Amino acid sequence: MxxxxxxxxxxxxxxxxxxxxxxxxxxxxxxxxxxxxxxxxxxxxxxxxxxxxxxxxxxxxxxxxxxxxxxxxxxxxxxxxxxxxxxxxSVAQREYIRQLGKTLRDKQLAYTELQTQLSDYEEYVESWAHETKTPLSLLTLLLDNRRDELSPIVSFKLDYIRNRIQESVDQMLFYARVKSTRKDYLFEHICIRMCIEDVLDDYRPLLDEKQFQIQFRLSDDTVYTDRRGPYFLLGQIIGNSIKYCGEGPELCFSSFQRDGCYVLSIKDNGVGVRSCDLPYVFEKGFTGDSGEGRKKATGMGLYLAKEIAEGLNIILSANSEWGNGFEMQVAFPVVDENPY
Known part of the structure; x- marks a missing residue:
C-alpha cells in the first residue's frame, strides 16, 4: 500500500x-x-x-x-x-537511462575483468605455495635423516629457517583462501588432541631447543570443522608462543565446555601483550609494542587466524597480562549429531 x-x-x-x-x-x-x-x-x-x-x-x-x-x-x-x-x-528521461546503461555496462565489464584477474591470482598463489612445499619437504627429510651429521647450532638454524618459510607459505595460502570467493571447506569430525600433537611435531625442534614444558589437560572430544582451519590456528598460536617465550617456557593445553561450545585454551608463560594492545591483536598488520621481537613481525598471523575462524564459525578470544603470559581460547560450536 x-x-x-x-x-x-x-x-x-x-x-x-x-x-x-x-x-x-x-x-x-x-x-x-x-x-x-x-x-x-x-x-x-x-x-x-x-x-x-x-x-x-x-x-x-x-x-x-x-x-x-x-x-x-x-x-x-x-x-x-x-x-x-x-x-x-518519458522522452526527457531517456538520455539519462542511456548514460546509466553505458556506465553500468562499463562497470560490469571492469568487474568481470577484475574477477578474472583475481581468479588467476588465487590459482597462481595456490600453485606457488604447493610448489614451494616440495623443497620444504626435502629440507625436512634432510634434517630428519642427517641431523646427526650437523652441529646443534646449524641444525637449530635450519629448523628455524624451515619453520619461518613454512609459516610464510601457509599465511600466503590462507590469505588467498580468505579473500577468495570460493570456499572449499570439508567439514568432518577431528580429534583436537591429535591435531595439537601433529602441529607440535612440526615445531618440535624449536620447542626442544627452547626447552618448552608441554602440559595437556584435554579430553578426547572431537569437533566438527574443516581440518585445515584448526591446524593453521594452532600453528600461528604455537609459533607466537615460541617467538615470545621467556625463561623456563611452558605451554599448557586445556579444554572445557562453555555456552554450548567446546573451548580449547592455549596458554604460555611468555612476555604476553600489553593491556593497551590486547584489543587490537587480531587487527591486520598490528604488531603492538611488546618487545623487540614484534618489530620484525608482520601482524598477519592472528589476523588470518581470526578470518579463518569466522569462516568456520569458531570464536577466538585473547587474554594476557604483561610479563605473565598469553592465553588464546578457541571455541568450537558443538554439533548435535542426532537433532531429531
Whole structure:
C-alpha cells in the first residue's frame, strides 16, 4: 500500500489539475442550469470517482511496469533490457537511462575483468605455495635423516629457517583462501588432541631447543570443522608462543565446555601483550609494542587466524597480562549429531 501511495504522489499536481477541471465543468453546469445540475449531481460524482479510479489504476500499472523494467535492467544492463526500460519512461528521461546503461555496462565489464584477474591470482598463489612445499619437504627429510651429521647450532638454524618459510607459505595460502570467493571447506569430525600433537611435531625442534614444558589437560572430544582451519590456528598460536617465550617456557593445553561450545585454551608463560594492545591483536598488520621481537613481525598471523575462524564459525578470544603470559581460547560450536 505504501508503494502505491508513493507511486501516486509524483502525479499529485496532474490529479489536482484533473480534479479542478472536473469541478470547473460542474460549476459551469450549475451556472447554466441549477435544476439540471441537481439532477445530474449523483451522475457527476460517480463519473468523477470512476474517472479518478481509472486514472489511478492506469498510473499504478505503468509505475509497476516501469519498476519491473528498471529492476530487470539493473540486474542485466544490456542493450535489450535498456530498450525495454526506455519504452516505459518519458522522452526527457531517456538520455539519462542511456548514460546509466553505458556506465553500468562499463562497470560490469571492469568487474568481470577484475574477477578474472583475481581468479588467476588465487590459482597462481595456490600453485606457488604447493610448489614451494616440495623443497620444504626435502629440507625436512634432510634434517630428519642427517641431523646427526650437523652441529646443534646449524641444525637449530635450519629448523628455524624451515619453520619461518613454512609459516610464510601457509599465511600466503590462507590469505588467498580468505579473500577468495570460493570456499572449499570439508567439514568432518577431528580429534583436537591429535591435531595439537601433529602441529607440535612440526615445531618440535624449536620447542626442544627452547626447552618448552608441554602440559595437556584435554579430553578426547572431537569437533566438527574443516581440518585445515584448526591446524593453521594452532600453528600461528604455537609459533607466537615460541617467538615470545621467556625463561623456563611452558605451554599448557586445556579444554572445557562453555555456552554450548567446546573451548580449547592455549596458554604460555611468555612476555604476553600489553593491556593497551590486547584489543587490537587480531587487527591486520598490528604488531603492538611488546618487545623487540614484534618489530620484525608482520601482524598477519592472528589476523588470518581470526578470518579463518569466522569462516568456520569458531570464536577466538585473547587474554594476557604483561610479563605473565598469553592465553588464546578457541571455541568450537558443538554439533548435535542426532537433532531429531
Amino acid at each position: 505504501k508503494r502505491v501511495i508513493k507511486s501516486l504522489l509524483q502525479y499529485i499536481p496532474w490529479l489536482l489539475l484533473l480534479l479542478g477541471i472536473d469541478l470547473f465543468a460542474a460549476l459551469l453546469l450549475w451556472l447554466a442550469d441549477v435544476q439540471a445540475f441537481y439532477a445530474l449531481m449523483i451522475v457527476i460524482v460517480l463519473v468523477t470517482v470512476l474517472l479518478f479510479t481509472l486514472v489511478c489504476g492506469v498510473l499504478i500499472h505503468l509505475e509497476r511496469k516501469k519498476e519491473q523494467a528498471f529492476l530487470t535492467f539493473l540486474h542485466n544492463p544490456d542493450e535489450y533490457h535498456e530498450e525495454l526500460l526506455l519504452e516505459t519512461v
